[in-house]
Amino acid sequence: MTPEEYVEAVLDLVERIPPGRVMSYGAVADALAERSGRTSARLVGSIMARHGGGVPWHRVVNAAGRLPPGHEREARARLRAEGTPLRGDRVDIATAAWRPED
C-alpha cells in the first residue's frame, strides 16, 4: 500500500465516523493495521495535520480525549454542536469511542 493510498484510507475512515462519536489517532491506525501493515498513531496525526481539512477532523482526538493543539476552540464548538460527550475541554472517550463495525 503506497503512502498516498494510506492517506486515502485514513481520510475515508474518518469520514465514516458518525456525528457525536469520536476515534483516537491510535484507534484509526489500528483499524487500518491489517490493510496497511502500519500501526503508527503519530503517522495518522501527521496525516490529519496535512490532509485533514475536508473531513470531520474534530472527530479524531488523542487517547486522552484532548483536542488537536491550535484547534481546540473550533473542535470544541463543533463537538458541542454534535452533542459529543464532553468533560470540560476534553472528550469523554469512554462513551464516545466509535469502531468501524458499529
Added chain:
DNA sequence: CTTTTGACGTGAC
C-alpha cells in the same frame, strides 16, 4: 545525507 519535529501511545511511578 543527518537531525529535528510533531493533530500520538504506553508503561512506570
Added chain:
DNA sequence: TGTCACGCCAAAA
C-alpha cells in the same frame, strides 16, 4: 489522572 521516557515514522529543516 499527571508527568516522564521512550518508541514510532514521515516531513521539514
